[in-house]
Amino acid sequence: MTALLLDHVAVATPDLDSGSAPYLALGLSPEGPDEEVTSQGVLVRAFVVGESLIELLAPTRPDSPLAAFLERRGPGLHHTAYRVADLEAEMERLRAEGARFLSEGPTPGRAGTRVAFLHPKWGAGTLIELVEHPVGGAHGRGA
Numbered sequence: 412m413t414a415l416l417l418d419h420v421a422v423a424t425p426d427l428d429s430g431s432a433p434y435l436a437l438g439l440s441p442e443g444p445d446e447e448v449t450s451q452g453v454l455v456r457a458f459v460v461g462e463s464l465i466e467l468l469a470p471t472r473p474d475s476p477l478a479a480f481l482e483r484r485g486p487g488l489h490h491t492a493y494r495v496a497d498l499e500a501e502m503e504r505l506r507a508e509g510a511r512f513l514s515e516g517p518t519p520g521r522a523g524t525r526v527a528f529l530h531p532k533w534g535a536g537t538l539i540e541l542v543e544h545p546v547g548g549a550h551g552r553g554a
């Protein structure tokens with residue numbers, strides 16, 4: 412089993428500019444332009460932290476999972492994400508151990524990645540995401 416790398420820690424915010432303030436004050440910089448991931452109904456701004464990221468997420472439509480989260484829990488930590496080399500293989504391995512995924516297979520993530528989410532109940536109260544990272548490229552951009 413190769414060492415697991417933290418890909419990102421995600422933070423929910425009603426809007427990216429106000430949510431960015433603490434990270435800019437800490438001296439962090441966005442990895443690139445904001446990205447809309449329509450399948451998830453989110454706008455993403457990723458701040459570089461070493462080999463990982465702070466993934467700032469704002470909803471782009473009322474039926475986004477982020478809108479429901481903000482409605483119920485307000486802004487703040489949303490999920491953690493880990494890099495895996497082969498997402499399907501990891502999903503199969505974890506399902507065999509009773510893990511509960513929120514989708515049948517991989518779904519589109521930020522920066523052209525493929526991702527899958529585990530139910531927060533399985534994550535002992537934390538929403539956990541797996542990000543496919545075939546070769547350790549920089550910040551979720553794959554090889």
Ligand SMILES: CC[C@H](C(=O)O)C(=O)SCCNC(=O)CCNC(=O)[C@H](O)C(C)(C)COP(=O)(O)OP(=O)(O)OC[C@H]1O[C@@H](n2cnc3c(N)ncnc32)[C@H](O)[C@@H]1OP(=O)(O)O
Nearest residue numbers: 448451453455476479489513520521526528531536537538
């Ligand atoms: C742009 C892609 C990007 C990337 O990394 O590439 C992203 O990360 S996109 C991120 C946004 N997308 C998602 O979060 C997709 C997965 N999330 C979901 O499918 C839902 O949000 C889900 C199923 C986790 C929760 O849905 P919903 O809130 O409608 O269901 P419940 O209210 O019934 O919640 C069930 C249970 O889970 C607790 N909960 C909900 N969200 C979270 C969370 N983020 N962290 C921890 N716990 C969470 C909720 O409080 C309920 O618990 P209960 O004890 O029953 O109150």
Ligand SMILES: [Co+2]
Nearest residue numbers: 421466492540
């Ligand atoms: Co994420």
